[in-house]
Amino acid sequence: MSKRNLGTMETDSQNMEEHPEKLSRSDAPAASPASTGVDQLPTTSHQSTSDQGTSDDTPTAVPSLQVQPYKIRCAKLSSVPENAYEENGVPRIAVGQEVGGQFDTLKFLGFGTYATIWLVKNKVDGNYEALKITKSDPNYQQKAKRESQFMNYMIQMGTHENIVDYLGITEITENGAIHQALRFEVLGPNLNEVLNQCELxxxxxxxxxxxxxxxxxxxYVHLKGIIHMDIKPANIMFAICEEDVQSVATSLDDSHNIYHLDLAHANSKFTLKLGDFGIAFKTGVHNDRPAPPTCTYRAPESILTTGLNFPIDMWSVGCVIYKIVTRRSLISCAKQDGHYYDHLVKMAEILGSIPKAPFNNLIRPDCTEYFEADDYILHGENPDTHKIFVDAATRHHYLNATDAEMFSKFVVKFFKLDPKQRVTANKALENDFLLTNEDKSVEIETAGRPGMPSVDPSDASTSQPCSSASGN
Structure with missing residues (x-):
């Protein structure tokens, strides 16, 4: 199978979830297959192997009748602010330009804090890739090299089907300035784009x-001793079939991309991949303090202390799980003065009073004032967290009453305020809530034409097309 690539990029780590306009790529209702110029939907998909083995559910093919088109708005090159091109900034590149003497740019895919992303064709092997091209600022070049080191480390340890494939790093020079270009496989829409406005x-x-x-x-990441530090729906992407990669690369439509995904049925087969290791942290090794995670998905100890450990990721995973099931963020966050304290108060209102005791050893001096005289944040009558979660899961009939009860008991394990009590990924995978429902008669509802889900502008995206679509 030919290699594909799509880079993910570091975004505003505090607030991109609340300001999707910076990198939104989705649009209103999907066009029918005829209007997209696709004569036939993809009927097969492929999955790269991994040292973890394959799942019992891994399919050999995706029936064409189950694959549906999702219409995603393309990022606009004009959306890159002019100040991003200033000295030590990103290179000014045009579609059709050759970069690095090796890559022909085909489509602009997005931008973030320190890089732009381009869908390109590698002139050496003819494969499609996407380059995450950094600013020339030495600090940002160093960040790119650091991310490359993490990806290479994981490759040495063995690849995994649910981690984005990394293809390497190359140095390019534009107008006398040096930039680093990270190369990744091509991925499709991210989880936010599918969850936020999809009517399905x-x-x-x-x-x-x-x-x-x-x-x-x-x-897998934790087994390799890595704390991801930025797990959120925008960094979790869907794999897509090779036909979709080809379509995105060759389409003359600069307003939308069309992706065909199997997501509408009880036995749907698809693959999700975790990407963007730009602020990842390796345990047991001296690292520069990474940037903080996106606030909406940030664990209390990440705000209150200087400590870093795996439970930080598990809190973020819980927030993503909550959004997967309810299509809402557990705790929204507005970036403003004093917002860390406000964010902790929101946590306490949903999950109960936050004690100081678990954080005493590593607490930040400026955070001690957050706690009241009794060493709690918002100490009072504890909320009915179980009911809050059940109601959220059943609000739009995403889950029935039984599943909602199990969901609440499952997801609350990710939100233990004491990090030492938080569930691990390994243990969470054993939970009965994740057992599949054999009833395949659940009615599929859409607000528009059956089989024509729409995906509208959502949270910041750091990814674009991907290489293959399969199941786990």
Whole structure:
């Protein structure tokens, strides 16, 4: 199978979830296959192997009748602010330009804090890739090299089907300035784009499969001694078939991309991949303090202390699971003065009073004032967290009453305020909530034409097309 690539990029780590306009790529209702110029939907998909083995659920093919088109708005090159091109900034590149003496640019895919992403064709082997091209600022070049080191380390340890494939790093020079270009496989829409505005009601099995694949990715990363530090829906992408990669690369439509995904049925087969290791942290090795995670998915100890450990990721995973099931963020966050304290208060209102005791050893001096005289944040009558979670899961009939009860008991394990009590990825995978429902008669509901889900602008995306679509 030919290698594909799509880079993920570091975004505003505090607030991109709340300001999707920076990198939104989705649009209104999907066009029918005829209007997209696709004569026939893809009927097969492929999955790269991994040292973890394959799942019992891994398919050999995706029936064409189950694959549906998702219409995603393309990122606009004009959306890159002019100040991003200033001295030590990103290179000014045009579609059709050759970069690095090796890559022909085909489509602009997005931008973030320190890089732009381009769908390119590698002139050496003819494969499609995407380059995450950094600013020339030495600090940002160093960040790119650091991310490359993490990806190479994981490759040495063995690849995994739920981790984005890394293809390497190359140095390019534009107008006398040096930039680093990270190369990744091509991935499709991210989880935010599918969840935020998609009108399709997913079968519970689809939701559970999404959760299991995320947990498998995190289990693998943690086994390798890496804390991801930025797990969120925008960094979790869907694999797509080779036909879709080719379509995105060759399409003359600069307003939308069309991706065909199997997400609408009880036995749907798809693959999710975790990407963007730009602020990852390796345990047992001296690292520069990474940037903080996106606030919406940030664990309390990440705010209150200087400590870093695996439970930080598990809190973020819990927030993603909550969004997968409810399509809402557990705790929204507005970036403003004093917002860390406000964010902790929101946590306490949902999950109960936050004690100081678990954080005493590593607490930040400026955070001690957050706690009241009794060493709690918002100490008072504890909320009915179980009911809050059950109500959220059943609000739009995403889960039935039984599944909602199990979901609440499952997801609350990710939100233990004491990090030492938080569930691990390995243990979470054993939970009965993730057992699939054999009832395949669940009614599939859409607000528009059956089989024509729409995906509208959502949270910041750091990814674009991907290489293959399969199941876990």
């Amino acid at each position: 009601k997913f079968h519970p099995n689809v939701l559970k499969n999404m959760i299991k694949q995320l947990l498998k990715a995190v289990e």
